Amino acid sequence: MKQRILMIAFVAIAMSATAQQQPSTGDLYNGLTRKIEYDRMIPPYGVEVSFNKTVHIIFPSSVSYVDLGSANIIAGKADGSENVIRVKAAVQGFERETNFSVITEDGSFYSFNVKYADEPEKLNIEMKDFIHDGEMVNRPNNSLEIYMKELGNESPNVVNLIMQSIYQSDKKEIKHIGSKRFGIQLLLKGIYTYSDFLYFHIQMKNTSQVPFDIDFIRMKIVDKKAAKRTAIQEQVIYPVRAYRYNIRILGKKTERTVFALPKFTIPDGKHLIVELYEKNGGRHQRFVVENEDITRAKVIDDLKVK
16 A cells, blocks of 8 residues: 555656646647737846846836746845846755846836856846837837836826926926025926826026935925914825936036826815925925916827937
8 A cells, every 4th residue: 555655656746747847838728728929928038147146137217016936036126226126046056947027117027037157147237228219119029018006097108208208398388487595496397288197397406516415395285375373284296207306406507307296186275385305404495386377287299209
């Protein structure tokens, strides 16, 4: 009886090993499912990792998701960076190939196959050149439109193209909204609308010699008139995307940023306040946006991106 049990176990192990060695034909469940053709496949990039060295991969947008194929590798965002991940072998000399996948905030999907190497050929990898530029003819096989929760049904790529288009055109659609104090100027150059989002084009100019370090920018809807000793009800508007957002404005320099905001209007008796705060400083700026400014937002009907 014992020999029979051992024989059955040996056969099961042998069959399992044989199944693992045989490559998949893609014909699953005896032909009852459709075979995935190669034109549906996302070709992965090959990456070598080591136990003693770290591989860094730089993406053109912030990383929002990383999934590892096995415990033989470890990966995570590089400290202080949102668009760089570091990958390393967790097990020295692992033999079986594994993989990992990355999704970035611009809606791009990347796939990588990973092998172990004592001396990886490439330690620092730049993925920017492999991202499509919006043209269908320049769409790489590894980039798909991944939809993000905060953007609803809008494509992240479309949102990015709109912000890029506004930035590149650099038109001054609004001439009456802004503030200027202490050698710092904060201007609202334009408000645009497309689908379910508003786009604020904001310019920050430092006419002084002292760099201006941004602590944060806050946008909130508040009452125009609030009685003293009365709690002011605020509705904070959080941008879902920012294009060319720099946290430092050097002396005698000008920076511009395009913010994507969920579409909103301002109730009667209220207005929108945009505040810019300096880190470890007091050169704060603020300006006011009225509801008529929002309702006069320019509709985007033609994207022009170089």
